[in-house]
Amino acid sequence: MTDFDLGEPAPDADEEPDDDQDSSEDKTPPETDRTESDHFENVGPDPSEVDRSDSEDDEDATPDRDPTETGPAFPYDEVKQSPLYAREETWTEFEDKLDMELTPNLREEGIRDDELREIHDIVLEVAIEHLDEFPERLKEKRREA
Template sequence: MTEDDPFADLGETLEDEPDDEPQETDEPSELEGIEKTSSQESRPRDPMTDTAFSYEAAKQRPFYARETTIEDFDSWLKYELERELNQQGYQNIVVREMTDALLRAVVEEDLVDEVAERFEEARKSASLESNE
């Protein structure tokens, strides 16, 4: 990332997430209006194998964090959360669903105090480091 272009590294981020490739599409086909006969369309959705929402329904937003924080997050997502979901029997686990669930948990569990505490800790830590 350069100072002139804060989004210069966005392509690297996109390349780092191959697990989140489009799985299904809601785009109209050339055969719109003709009844779909694929087995995926005719069977009921299975929560253990079918994703909660399509790739197209997701909105990618860049976020900025320290490299070590992102590495810790990626490890936690891949080795803790994904493993837990897999042990519960879920298949076809994609990053967009895990990230969506995480963001919903932060909002729905009203973790404002906890997040504010981490924010304050980082500010104090940075202040102490700059005074040394």
């Protein structure tokens, strides 16, 4: 359950409606018991709830399979979402480079099912490998400002 507060109920929330009232001007369709899953009926299953037992068996059966054909490197439920704070022009350039340079390169390598979570994970890994460049880059950016 979330900590979302809906506030106080309406004063007449517990009262039964009068059956004698038949005002055609205020007729509204009866409320249905819609659940959150009904709201997202066209979205598809939550990736964390998809049964992956068949795909795991397939991987064990064919250990010589090309890594480009195995699907994402890690499941969605292993993701930790956290914001990255970048200027709009930097973020736009990043997305453009992904779309115009990285995606075609991945296709040339036979990777067609790349997931953005995988790309973001690799971006962070590359950043970690080059942390020694950060202090100088930060000084340059501050000089430019």
